[in-house]
Amino acid sequence: MKKxxxxxxxxxxxxxxMPQRIREEFDQIEAGKRLPELYYDLPFKKAFHPDLHPDRxxxxxxxxxxxxxxxxxxxxxxxxxxxxxxxxxxxxxLALMSDEGIFDMEMQRKAQEFITERMDVYVSDLIMLQYSVxxxxxxxxxxxxxxxxxxxxxxxxxxxSRFQSNPKFIHYRKNETDTGVQLSDLSKVVYIELDKCxxxxxxxxxxxxxxxxxCFLAFLADVNGDRFTIKGDGPNRNMYQEIQDELRDMAxxxxxxxxxxxxxxxxxxxxxxxxxxxxxxxxxGIREGMQKGxxxxxxxxxxxxxxxxxxxxEIKREFPLTxxxxxxxxxxxx
Numbered sequence: 001m002k003k004x005x006x007x008x009x010x011x012x013x014x015x016x017x018m019p020q021r022i023r024e025e026f027d028q029i030e031a032g033k034r035l036p037e038l039y040y041d042l043p044f045k046k047a048f049h050p051d052l053h054p055d056r057x058x059x060x061x062x063x064x065x066x067x068x069x070x071x072x073x074x075x076x077x078x079x080x081x082x083x084x085x086x087x088x089x090x091x092x093x094l095a096l097m098s099d100e101g102i103f104d105m106e107m108q109r110k111a112q113e114f115i116t117e118r119m120d121v122y123v124s125d126l127i128m129l130q131y132s133v134x135x136x137x138x139x140x141x142x143x144x145x146x147x148x149x150x151x152x153x154x155x156x157x158x159x160x161s162r163f164q165s166n167p168k169f170i171h172y173r174k175n176e177t178d179t180g181v182q183l184s185d186l187s188k189v190v191y192i193e194l195d196k197c198x199x200x201x202x203x204x205x206x207x208x209x210x211x212x213x214x215c216f217l218a219f220l221a222d223v224n225g226d227r228f229t230i231k232g233d234g235p236n237r238n239m240y241q242e243i244q245d246e247l248r249d250m251a252x253x254x255x256x257x258x259x260x261x262x263x264x265x266x267x268x269x270x271x272x273x274x275x276x277x278x279x280x281x282x283x284x285g286i287r288e289g290m291q292k293g294x295x296x297x298x299x300x301x302x303x304x305x306x307x308x309x310x311x312x313x314e315i316k317r318e319f320p321l322t323x324x325x326x327x328x329x330x331x332x333x334x
Contacts, residue, residue, distance in 0.1 A: 011258045018265060026261055035247040038223045039157045039194070042259050043250060044107045047243050050074040050095035056239060057095050061103055063213040064153055064170075064190055071095045075102060094126070100148040102126050111158035114317045115191070119154060123187045126150040130186070150187040155220060159193040169197040169217070170210070194221040202227060212236070223247065294319060298333040308334060 005013070015023055028034040036043045050057050050071050057071035075094040095103040104126065108115060130147050156163075163171065173189040176182050197217040200206045206214040212235050219240055222228040230240050250256045297318060301311040308330050315326040 007258055008254045011254050011261065014258070014261055014265070018261070022261070022264060026257065029251045030257070032248065032251065035224050035244060036250055036260055038220050038243075038247075039107050039109045039155070040260055041107070041263050042256060043247055046250070047246060048105060054095075056243075057103065057105075059236065059239070060105065060153075060216070061095075061097065061151065063216060064192075065151060065188065069097045069099055069101070071103065072098060097151065101151055102130060102148070103151040104153075106152065106154045108154055108156045109158070111156065111160045113160050113162065115154060115156065115160055116162075117317065119152060119189055119191075123150055123152050123189060126152070127186050144186075145184075147186055152187065153190045153192060155192050155194055155217070157194050157221065159195055163191065163193055163196075169193045169200060170213070192217060194218075198222060198228060219243075294321075294329050295333045298330060302334065 015026060018026075025034070029036055038044050038047060047053065048056055048060070051074045054071040054073060058069075061067070061069060061071065073096060075096040095105075097103050104122075106119075112118070127147065127150050130150060131144075169192060171191040171193075173191070174182075175185040194217055197206070197214055198221045201214050201218045215231075215234060216236060218228040219230065223244065230237060250260075294315065297315060298311060301314060306314065311330050311334075312323070312326045315321060315329055316323065319326075321329065
């Protein structure tokens with residue numbers, strides 16, 4: 001009878017096939033020399049889970065949106081339609097705020113040039129969830145002005161190119177016409193560049209009114225203190241120390257290490273393969289050259305268990321194709 005391997009044995013087997021840089025990182029984590037990074041999925045979710053730590057979620061919300069709302073806990077209802085990227089990047093638990101609004105925090109480890117488009121899709125799903133959720137009244141009695149606000153913040157470890165030339169590290173999306181008319185909005189979306197914020201904090205260039213937020217963002221970007229050191233008397237110090245203690249405990253849990261190692265490997269490999277597929281198609285700048293990249297891209301999506309509809313949407317984001325062209329590409333290369 002074949003013996004079932006333990007979690008520890010599976011973990012060691014997986015680590016053995018990793019690139020050297022990943023093996024060395026996890027060796028240091030296991031030895032207690034480094035903490036798991038907060039910009040990875042599992043540590044970030046646990047540190048800022050709305051049910052486990054509503055006080056932390058409240059603090060972050062108030063620092064970013066400057067509203068005295070509090071997190072009541074997680075919202076487990078799923079949107080009627082979820083972004084194709086939600087498997088990797090969207091928190092499983094959305095926070096319900098005291099104004100009945102939804103608050104989502106998303107950590108983006110790799111720079112994505114289509115991050116704003118992706119957030120538009122996902123925030124639209126959350127708005128529909130707000131409009132569709134049962135409130136004890138009839139559909140005809142619901143009005144658009146009564147729909148609670150959807151709040152979303154994207155923490156970007158690496159800045160996409162469209163943000164890099166701007167000196168600010170926090171960007172609030174606005175809704176207005178070309179003539180300057182301010183429009184009402186059912187969502188508030190904020191994009192935050194962690195790398196740029198960390199540099200400004202270290203170089204003492206962070207605006208004074210953003211210093212508390214800036215220190216929190218620097219902590220997110222550098223929880224191991226390689227560059228950023230927490231001040232002994234700084235605000236939120238207790239929260240930072242509690243989070244670091246929790247990360248140390250995670251480093252002792254083989255099941256959680258296995259989860260982090262699997263995520264890191266899949267994310268790194270997928271990102272490099274997608275970029276390579278895109279480069280192969282875009283370098284020559286002509287249709288013939290792009291077909292090779294599209295073919296590789298479709299193949300990768302199949303390996304990742306994407307459906308044909310999901311693959312069509314991803315192709316449209318990665319290549320300059322119309323909907324009909326994307327559908328034809330999937331038909332040809334699926």
